Amino acid sequence: MHGRVLLALPLAVAIAAAPIIVAVPASAATGLPLEFSLDGTSWARTIPELVPASWQPVPGSIRTETIHVRSTRDTASRVALYVGSAQSPSASLLRATSVTGRLDAIELAAVDSCRPLDGGVLAPGESATFTVSVGVAASLTDAPSTPLSFELAASMSDLEVEPVGPGCPATPATGPSAGGGGLPATGGDGQLTAAMAAGGVAALFLGIWALLRRRRRDAT
Incomplete structure (x- = not known):
């Protein structure tokens, strides 16, 4: 689980920082x-x-x-x-x-x-x-x-x-x-980039949640 969480974090950050058109x-x-x-x-x-x-x-x-x-x-x-x-x-x-x-x-x-x-x-x-x-x-x-x-x-x-x-x-x-x-997120390509960024943020929070859940299980 730890390895998958560590891979998800940089991927989410890279998507969220995608350049705007x-x-x-x-x-x-x-x-x-x-x-x-x-x-x-x-x-x-x-x-x-x-x-x-x-x-x-x-x-x-x-x-x-x-x-x-x-x-x-x-x-x-x-x-x-x-x-x-x-x-x-x-x-x-x-x-x-x-x-x-x-x-x-x-x-x-x-x-x-x-x-x-x-x-x-x-x-x-x-x-x-x-x-x-x-x-x-x-x-x-x-x-x-x-x-x-x-x-x-x-x-x-x-x-x-x-x-x-x-x-x-x-x-x-x-x-x-x-x-x-970044440029204003308007127009078709801006919306696509915004969707990618939202997906990256979601992946980030999912990875953190999974890591905390594993640590709570280990503690008990």
Whole structure:
């Protein structure tokens, strides 16, 4: 019994100390300690729109914007941007339009919020620029003057894990790791980590209870 109790204790502590990941869409980006800007001067807690509502997709065109992202967290963090969602009454326009970053290009007809457009590591108060392009295929012929809109999503994590898009599984980080304060436990991955921590605490108390029970039996 003693050996099993000793094994349960470090396991419970390791689970409870698991790093936190938070991923949110543009509409909820105020939940992250991040600020965003298109000009590097005026900052907001929400991700700005890359294209205005009046934008008309033109076949063969490319629109490029630079997004400034600044961390207001007190420890270094990994940050990433994703395409969160896309809408248009024209399916052919969605198929012909892609959003491209340094890491990947996402077709708007098949948005995958697990694939980051760009990302990096930000120290406390540090800002970085991410270049994102919106391209319309020259072959598009049947969707003139059709509206199109899409949202970006942001993700932030401790250095020990890679940031992930909303609803995507966490993966270990491949770069250097360092300790950091936990992020707010919100979003799908935050809830999963909280459940793991709760299980670890339960295992800790179970191990202590079993040890005390064995000692009482030995004493009698």
